Amino acid sequence: MSKISIGLRGWRFDEEEVFTEDDELRPLEELSEDTRKRLVRLSDIADSVCDACWLIHGDENIAECAPAEAVYGEPVAEVVVCGDHEDDLIYWFREEGGDRYAGDDEFRDAFHEWFLEGGRAPEGYEGIQHVETEPEDLPEPPEVDDEARREQWEATERKSMRDEELDLSQEYPGSDD
Template identity: 45%
Template sequence: MSKVSIGFRGWRFEEDDVFDERGDYRDFDEMPDDASARLRRLPALMDRPCDACYLLHGDDDTSRNTPAAVYGEPRAEVLLCAEHEVDFYYWFLEDGGEQYRGTEQLQEAFREWFADGGRAPDWYDGPEHVATDPEETPNPDIPDPEIHNVELPEDEQAGIDLRPEMEGADDLDLDLDADYPTSDE
């Protein structure tokens, strides 16, 4: 069993956890929770800028690089272009960043270090990476959401309540038919 990166360098997945015997992606519910959470997070990261570039250039899209690597925990991750990945490695391996391994504070700690002028010295190269042709990576078998769209008369449509059930809600004195003031009144 080997480890692979998907989409970005950094997050590593056990090949057998993510791919089945045919080399296709497993269903999310067949994967370990950590692998599933990271894979589900990847699409949201694809259009975000490199964190270091964003700190340097703000919203100026022309000066920001596309991320090549992701490190940290889902929703508290650090996205880095190839140019700034070496700064992250230096901070993490040589300048105290390792203490944040596996914590949600990693993102904020790196951003603070970088914003305060932290950079890798010119002599620091960081690790070497082995790249695989992205064309050889199988596409996930994600169903087309349009196939589930069925035009039904409104009275036949089923509603889905995504709110968690609240214990004791029936005992509350709520008048859901009341007219409440609006901001334009």
């Protein structure tokens, strides 16, 4: 049975527990409670920004934050980090005592506190080496013929509000409310 990451690196799942023989996702009720919790939580955090970037830039500069690439910790107490900050988290966990928070609800808060106090991995620290298996199995995107795409776009029926007089005073169902 192989272990796989889904969406973000870090949390690992038994492939046979999560997917059927036809590579379809199993129904949630067929999964163990821990796997179900992690998959549901992944759906909430997969599009998150990196916690470390957010601590640096905050909500007011959220566009400066890199997207999350990895997740560590337990659901709802997890830390999500981008590739640039993953080594900081690994360093904190391995070298700065972060491992004492493994499985603890304080995991995220403890990392955030350490990071806010200036904690960073030293220059050249090698955290985790990730190995992508079977990247050649990914389908190649189709070749895009720009001319054909342009012709297809021009052939679609589009209406411009400037080209027509629109009567916006019509009655619509429910407009009497």
